[in-house]
Amino acid sequence: MSESCDHNCAGCAENCADREAPQSFLAPANPLSNVKKVIGVVSGKGGVGKSLVTSMLASAFSRSGRKAAVLDADITGPSIPRMFGVKEPVMTDGTNMFPAMSEGGVKIISINLLLDNAEEPVVWRGPVIAGVVKQFWSEVAWGDVDCMFVDMPPGTGDVPLTVFQSLPVDGIVVVTSPQDLVGMIVGKAVKMAEMMNIPVVGIVENMSYFECPDCGKKHYIFGDSHVEALAEKYGIGTVCRMPLKPEIASLCDQGRVEEADSSCLEPLAERLRA
Secondary structure, three states, X not given: OOOOOOOOHHHOOOOOOOOOOOOOOOOOOOOOEEEOXXXXXXXXXXXXXXXXXXXXXXXXXXXXXXXXXXXXXXXXXXXXXXXXXXXXXXXXXXXXXXXXXXXXXXXXXXXXXXXXXXXXXXXXXXXXXXXXXXXXXXXXOOEEEOEEEEEOOOOOOHHHHHHHHHOOOOEEEEEEOOOHHHHHHHHHHHHHHHHOOOOEEEEEEOOOOEEOOOOOOEEOOOOOOOHHHHHHHHOOOOEEEOOOOHHHHHHHHOXXXXXXXXXXXXXXXXXXXX
């Protein structure tokens, strides 16, 4: 070490023994957690169905005999507990929080399971919200989990950045809808993942079409699908198209999302099980 060392390794050209390793932003995992894979579910905008895709992927994963979990990182708009019909508050032993469990065996943590009144708005600034997401990773005893799905809020702001930097994310699933405008927004999410060196494992086009129950004809209510073109543009190998189905919305409202037909997501679920 030079006598004139100011301990600022970033601005030093010398390769001395005291050079500090690059700082890691990863939050420590809970000692009682063994999470094998973390998948973020993202989009550049709201209203495209990230929570629905998260819930159905976790359900499909669990039905195959694997252990699935959902970390609801959408702190200001949490909907995961309602979809799974989970209402019981999160339990704690004074040191660790323990996730709630759905009827189908999916482990869940969400801010709504910590509030006295689930209808109360969460009016917090970005850094506080980001801190809660890290707490959900470090202070929740997840136990053995084969795949954790992180339901993220829309955009490329504080929470997605916190998830990408603080959790050991293995890949992301991008959710979109058929409109041309959404394609531009999807690009932002994909490029953010590229900046963080996180692979995109699949893309899901929600509300892709409506299939007439009488004649079986597909109607493209929101315009022609562009998901294949988007996947080709960004080099995404796995593509799924989710139809508009009133029965799925009804099951979500009743807290029975685990009963929804998720066959359209099976190619992606199969890839995540590998």
